[in-house]
Amino acid sequence: MRIVLEIPGDHVKTTVFSWNQKYLIKLEMAMYEQTYKVSEFDVAGDEDIRKLVEDETFKAEYMERFRQMHVGLHEAMQRTEN
Numbered sequence: 001m002r003i004v005l006e007i008p009g010d011h012v013k014t015t016v017f018s019w020n021q022k023y024l025i026k027l028e029m030a031m032y033e034q035t036y037k038v039s040e041f042d043v044a045g046d047e048d049i050r051k052l053v054e055d056e057t058f059k060a061e062y063m064e065r066f067r068q069m070h071v072g073l074h075e076a077m078q079r080t081e082n
Contacts, residue, residue: 004046007053012063016049023049027062032069034062 004023005016017024023043025036043049052058 005050005053007050012066014053016046016053025049025053027066029066030070032066034065 001017001019001024003015004018005014007014007016011029013028015026015028017026018040021040023038023040025038027034027036038049038052043052
């Protein structure tokens with residue numbers, strides 16, 4: 001596995017790996033992470049992956065997923081507190 005791209009951000013760190021004919025897009029925010037797998041055959045190369053990661057609609061969607069992850073974990077912890 002090799003690192004293809006790293007994009008530091010204010011809130012989200014993005015790392016793109018190349019592995020087994022796939023790009024793995026890893027998004028990290030605080031204690032949460034999301035990983036997406038994209039076949040190398042579905043994109044023209046590293047620059048297409050950068051465009052995908054920097055797409056504003058995609059950013060809004062993964063930020064909403066991070067919010068949902070946080071809320072879901074917080075609510076589960078409240079339900080299970082003894």
